[in-house]
Amino acid sequence: MKFENTEIYGFKSALRGMRNPLESWAKNDTTEENGNVTIGENDLSLARRLIKSGSEHRKFMRQIFVSVDITGPLYWWKEFDTYKVGTVANSTSTMHKLASTPITLDCFEIDDYDGSLTYESGGLSGIIDKHIEFLEEMRLKYLETKDKAYWKELIRWLPSSWQQTRTVTMSYENLLAMCSKGQRRNHKLTEWSVSFINWARTLPYAQELIFGDELDD
Secondary structure: OEEEEEEEEOHHHHHHHOOOOOOOHHHOOOEEEOOEEEOOHHHHHHHHHHHHHOOOOOHHHHHOEEEEEEEEEHHHHHHHOOOOOOOEEEEOOHHHHHHHOOOOHHHEOOOOOOOOOEEOOEEHHHHHHHHHHHHHHHHHHHHHHOOHHHHHHHHHOOOOOEEEEEEEEEEHHHHHHHOOOOOOOOOOOHHHHHHHHHHHOOOOOHHHHOOHHHHHO
16 A cells, blocks of 8 residues: 655644633644644643543544545455545546556555465466456457447456555544554554554654554553
């Protein structure tokens, strides 16, 4: 998987608004210089307390936004799509662009692919190679004939390991839910438990705001 063009915004205003309920703006000590935000000790302490108090108290987390281009397999996107509330994604089009470039092994998620695996009928790599060859033949036949029947079979037999890129916008509250111990942090799909979690850990103040339970432990 790939995570590119990550942008984070809203920290300063979110942490200022966090103090609205008790009108404690005088204690606000978050600063921003040249686009770099530094959360002060007062604000970080309050933020951590609000996070522990539950979603109704940590509304400021919904006002810290992340935009990122994620390239991942369709089987991963199928699980990501369960997070509909508060997330927006704009994807590349399999429908329109599938036939535009050659289909090779690199088009699929192969981070932990082991082609040496065997089973009763033979080796995994041989079957995968034949399937990719079939897909590429369907693509070429469609380009040659413009017969949509070939395109339909190409779509029909496209594996869920096919990689798709989406530009995703979400909040720190979304990330807190996705990265919790009870959700994706220890998921059996390494695309979640390794790739996504490791990327989330690179975000500003991720340890304090998203993975704060590890500090408590």
